[in-house]
Amino acid sequence: MGLRFTVLASGSTGNATVVSSDAATVLIDVGHSAKKIEELMKEREISGKDLDAIFVTHEHSDHIKGLGAFARKHQLPVYANEKTWGAMLKTIGDIPDEKRNILPTDGVMEIADLRIESYAISHDAIEPVGYCFQSNGAKLSLATDLGYVSDKVMSRLQNSDVMVLESNHDVDMLRMGRYPWNIKRRILGDTGHLSNEAAGEALCSLLTGRLKRVYLAHLSQEHNLMDLAKLTVNTVLENNGFFYQRDEFALCDTYYDRPTPWDVVGK
């Protein structure tokens, strides 16, 4: 096997993803209570005992809500960059020194046969990152909570087999929606969240023959619908000359309240 993964939950109410290689299993973000994360994992027939480590993208509560309790309960090592550690320590409570690991913002590390690459993203957290995972020739990339896809990010995402890509909002729905103007401005800004259109535009530069599936993620419950996100992304792709068959490439759903099915990436 290359990799397998499940997005346990995705959206501003809580985020968590499990990624496994043959010899390692990691959890990325713990954005629900520890109890809820256990329940979501149980739905995919895994538990905290199956994990080797936790990786953190950034310190916003929808990414670290249950981190401290979950890491302590399962005595798991936690990886985050130095600034993120500084920003989240008060919230997550005590993590023993031997379980605290500082990961470079743009770095690579390995756990058994799982290669984990972190890369800087543009979001209004102290030093947020995305992650790419590789094992046995398979590559999975996670890119959510980013205001825009920089050239640097684009280069990290190239050659992915599968991606989890933010498609947070429909711009018109957000503009007409009930959020206060300062929050709308934040979401639409360079350190906010990717719109459906922006996700489609990013995919125009990423859709090589290798990319087989993109999970649209971190959808707003207020300003988006999965069908609308897919329609918009597809329209952008088609307007840019990208037409594909279902067996060549697919846009897939994530959910704020339930896990995606396990997806196997690569052989």
Ligand SMILES: O=c1ccn([C@@H]2O[C@H](COP(=O)(O)O)[C@@H](O)[C@H]2O)c(=O)[nH]1
């Ligand atoms: O009252 C609010 C609602 C949301 N936010 C933040 O906005 C973005 C997008 O939220 P969605 O739920 O995806 O629409 C997210 O970062 C929320 O935390 C907010 O600050 N205040």
